[in-house]
Amino acid sequence: MTNLRILLGGGLTVLVILTALVALVWTPYAPTAIDILHRLAAPSGLHPFGTDAFGRDTLSMIMAGAENSIIVSLAAVAIGAALGIPAGLLAAARGGWTEELLMRGADLTFAFPALLTAVMITALRGPGAYTVMIAIGVFTAPVLARVTRTAAGVIWVQDYARAARALGRGRGAVTRVHILPNILSVLTVQITIQLSLAILAEAGLSFVGLGAQPPAPSWGRMLNEGQTYIYTAPFLTLFPGMAIAVAVLGLNMLGDGLRDAMDLRRRRRA
Amino acid sequence: MKTSSLWRSSTLLAGLCTCLASVPALAAPPDSLTIGIALEPPGLDPTAGAAGAIRDVTYDNIFQGLTRIDEAGKVVPSLAKSWTVSPDGLTYTFDLQNGVTFQDGTQFDCSIVQFSYGRAMAADSINAQKQLFAPIAKVDCPSPLQAVITLKQPTSTFLYNMAWGDAVMVAPKSAAANKTHPVGTGPFEFSRWVPGDRIELIRNPHYWGPAPKLAAVTFRIIPDPAAATAALLSGALDAYPDFPAPETVVKFQHDPRFTVDIGTTEGKVILALNDARKPFNDIRFRQALAYAIDRNAIIEAAYSGYGKVIGSHYTPSDPNYVDLSGAYPYDPAKAKQLLQEAGVKPGMSFTITMPPPSYAQRSGQLVAAYLSQVGINVKLESVEWAKWLSQVFSQSDFDATVIAHVESRDLDIYARPHYYFNYDSPAYKALYAQYIAATDPTQQAALVEKLQRQLSADEPNIFLFALPKIGIWNAKLKGMWSNDPMPADDVTQVYWAQ
Numbered sequence: 036m037t038n039l040r041i042l043l044g045g046g047l048t049v050l051v052i053l054t055a056l057v058a059l060v061w062t063p064y065a066p067t068a069i070d071i072l073h074r075l076a077a078p079s080g081l082h083p084f085g086t087d088a089f090g091r092d093t094l095s096m097i098m099a100g101a102e103n104s105i106i107v108s109l110a111a112v113a114i115g116a117a118l119g120i121p122a123g124l125l126a127a128a129r130g131g132w133t134e135e136l137l138m139r140g141a142d143l144t145f146a147f148p149a150l151l152t153a154v155m156i157t158a159l160r161g162p163g164a165y166t167v168m169i170a171i172g173v174f175t176a177p178v179l180a181r182v183t184r185t186a187a188g189v190i191w192v193q194d195y196a197r198a199a200r201a202l203g204r205g206r207g208a209v210t211r212v213h214i215l216p217n218i219l220s221v222l223t224v225q226i227t228i229q230l231s232l233a234i235l236a237e238a239g240l241s242f243v244g245l246g247a248q249p250p251a252p253s254w255g256r257m258l259n260e261g262q263t264y265i266y267t268a269p270f271l272t273l274f275p276g277m278a279i280a281v282a283v284l285g286l287n288m289l290g291d292g293l294r295d296a297m298d299l300r301r302r303r304r305a
Numbered sequence: 306m307k308t309s310s311l312w313r314s315s316t317l318l319a320g321l322c323t324c325l326a327s328v329p330a331l332a333a334p335p336d337s338l339t340i341g342i343a344l345e346p347p348g349l350d351p352t353a354g355a356a357g358a359i360r361d362v363t364y365d366n367i368f369q370g371l372t373r374i375d376e377a378g379k380v381v382p383s384l385a386k387s388w389t390v391s392p393d394g395l396t397y398t399f400d401l402q403n404g405v406t407f408q409d410g411t412q413f414d415c416s417i418v419q420f421s422y423g424r425a426m427a428a429d430s431i432n433a434q435k436q437l438f439a440p441i442a443k444v445d446c447p448s449p450l451q452a453v454i455t456l457k458q459p460t461s462t463f464l465y466n467m468a469w470g471d472a473v474m475v476a477p478k479s480a481a482a483n484k485t486h487p488v489g490t491g492p493f494e495f496s497r498w499v500p501g502d503r504i505e506l507i508r509n510p511h512y513w514g515p516a517p518k519l520a521a522v523t524f525r526i527i528p529d530p531a532a533a534t535a536a537l538l539s540g541a542l543d544a545y546p547d548f549p550a551p552e553t554v555v556k557f558q559h560d561p562r563f564t565v566d567i568g569t570t571e572g573k574v575i576l577a578l579n580d581a582r583k584p585f586n587d588i589r590f591r592q593a594l595a596y597a598i599d600r601n602a603i604i605e606a607a608y609s610g611y612g613k614v615i616g617s618h619y620t621p622s623d624p625n626y627v628d629l630s631g632a633y634p635y636d637p638a639k640a641k642q643l644l645q646e647a648g649v650k651p652g653m654s655f656t657i658t659m660p661p662p663s664y665a666q667r668s669g670q671l672v673a674a675y676l677s678q679v680g681i682n683v684k685l686e687s688v689e690w691a692k693w694l695s696q697v698f699s700q701s702d703f704d705a706t707v708i709a710h711v712e713s714r715d716l717d718i719y720a721r722p723h724y725y726f727n728y729d730s731p732a733y734k735a736l737y738a739q740y741i742a743a744t745d746p747t748q749q750a751a752l753v754e755k756l757q758r759q760l761s762a763d764e765p766n767i768f769l770f771a772l773p774k775i776g777i778w779n780a781k782l783k784g785m786w787s788n789d790p791m792p793a794d795d796v797t798q799v800y801w802a803q
Contacts, residue, residue, distance in 0.1 A: 067674065069602075071599070071602035071606050074606055088667075089667075090606070161686070248687065249670050250670055263553055264552055264553075266555075266556045267553075
């Protein structure tokens with residue numbers, strides 16, 4: 036069951052990543068090329084996913100959109116990890132008021148939904164992919180900080196960690212040698228899940244117009260632009276919707292599968 | 306005890322049934338109307354702002370002027386019941402309606418005309434169309450019900466101009482507060498404004514003319530095309546006079562519950578260029594842009610084929626229209642050649658600032674795609690209305706923008722000394738001065754045609770298409786306007802058929 040989930044989730048994720056990589060060098064049509072004569076064409080051999088109101092090839096736009104989704108999500112989670120993981124490690128290592136300060140700061144940041152953060156950043160520097168990266172990154176950081184602190188806290192009270200401290204090793208050294216390697220699996224799982232959330236959040240922010248600006252293709256904006264055509268050309272919303280679902284489902288299954296596979300207690304039970 | 310409680314619950318049940326039975330009647334009472342509008346007006350004072358949305362809500366519903374524009378675009382009497390013009394075209398004598406009061410109780414008479422025009426012409430006036438009043442030398446009041454207006458020079462467009470929303474009558478007591486609580490002489494009075502959601506009007510019980518059939522009118526602000534479609538389908542809206550989702554019109558045309566009425570507006574969708582900036586100041590560059598864009602394709606993709614190609618700042622529904630739509634046919638090769646002549650290198654880039662409406666967003670994207678084919682990189686920037694008005698319209702800080710000019714017959718904007726697109730042509734200004742001073746209708750007609758041709762030749766902006774009016778409303782609703790000869794959602798004659 037666990038292996039199946041990893042296999043399926045991994046397969047879907049690889050599919051999305053491969054699509055994005057292929058889109059870097061090749062798409063059936065240029066994703067921004069307008070062809071008014073063939074606008075709103077139903078799916079066919081020429082255009083497997085149909086064309087939109089401007090005659091742009093939906094498949095090509097979805098392929099280019101995959102690139103956008105993956106780059107934005109990776110960058111956002113990287114920002115989140117760069118902020119959150121060190122904060123969590125530091126909190127667990129120092130405890131006391133440092134921990135209080137960092138964790139209450141994380142709570143405060145966590146109280147702002149990604150959408151609100153994105154709106155605030157947009158007010159400062161306009162909409163765009165970078166705005167979305169920062170907003171989702173800021174929203175991801177406290178989650179990773181909490182997970183890191185909790186997981187690291189568990190290791191800190193283990194005998195080997197205590198022994199290392201008693202033998203005079205510094206907090207930094209213990210963190211590097213004992214804590215980090217032992218919580219890596221937990222972090223991998225959480226990062227996978229955060230990536231799926233980031234893809235969803237990116238689509239949502241693009242849907243409301245805060246994400247990548249036209250004509251750069253993005254799944255969320257494709258959904259937005261297609262929604263008034265839902266009566267006449269439902270494929271304009273169906274395919275980008277499916278793309279988002281596939282990417283999110285893949286990462287979620289992968290994350291779940293990895294968690295179960297790495298969870299020692301559960302493995303023993305099985 | 307038992308009987309009594311049984312009796313009580315049965316009464317309750319009966320009451321409930323009555324309520325349920327009356328629900329349909331409550332949902333669609335025959336004397337109220339809910340209308341969808343795409344833009345929230347920045348205020349409700351048509352004498353203090355250029356936004357068309359102000360007029361949509363207030364024109365003839367709340368505020369009235371001496372003259373009025375009817376559905377056909379003709380000047381008809383309003384607060385002036387008749388008028389005479391002296392042979393030299395300098396003196397206009399208006400006979401005013403008797404027994405007119407403002408919604409705040411102020412009596413309407415000639416002193417109000419003096420006050421309203423004086424206020425609009427004052428140095429500190431924030432009227433968006435001050436030039437409408439520029440020809441006025443003085444307003445005299447020989448009697449309370451007669452206003453004599455003397456002009457500095459004959460002005461052929463004067464009666465038409467006084468029908469603009471910017472020239473409505475306001476009461477001295479309430480004028481300052483009209484922005485948030487408009488007070489006029491019209492058949493409806495302001496009731497409530499819930500920002501971002503709705504503006505409510507109710508019937509004015511003291512209206513001087515025939516009472517409107519509707520008791521209440523609600524304007525609901527629903528800019529999102531998908532939400533607008535859903536609101537009409539669900540019955541939350543009775544009418545959407547300027548429907549923003551042309552692509553869903555087909556669905557309504559096949560639904561017997563709705564009337565779909567496709568008419569004309571005065572809206573001219575243009576790619577406005579900042580003619581003061583390089584390279585937009587070069588006519589060859591502007592003409593190159595005009596040749597590079599396939600307008601028919603833009604109408605097809607941005608407006609589902611509704612709308613007509615225009616070649617100048619004038620719409621086919623205006624009098625003395627000259628069809629210049631073929632002046633710059635789609636010809637990328639010619640565009641490239643002109644770009645080369647103008648010394649514009651491939652890879653040159655500029656920004657199109659787009660306001661929120663879908664016509665602007667879609668046209669902007671399409672224009673960008675067409676220009677990329679002749680080697681011009683267009684950066685697209687979406688802005689909110691407030692930012693568009695301050696940055697583009699007021700400060701003229703832009704390269705290009707897509708915008709619909711909804712004012713009717715507004716050829717004057719190209720003759721203004723400082724207008725946001727910075728067109729500065731002495732030839733055009735001279736022609737316009739001749740047109741304004743002309744008193745002979747044939748001469749006027751010839752000059753209007755010349756003005757259109759001059760604009761087409763200079764192409765200060767790229768004229769794209771005339772915005773259609775896509776009206777969708779409940780099939781039982783009668784009296785809605787088919788066309789928009791002025792920015793207005795005049796509901797004074799609207800009623801529900803049984």
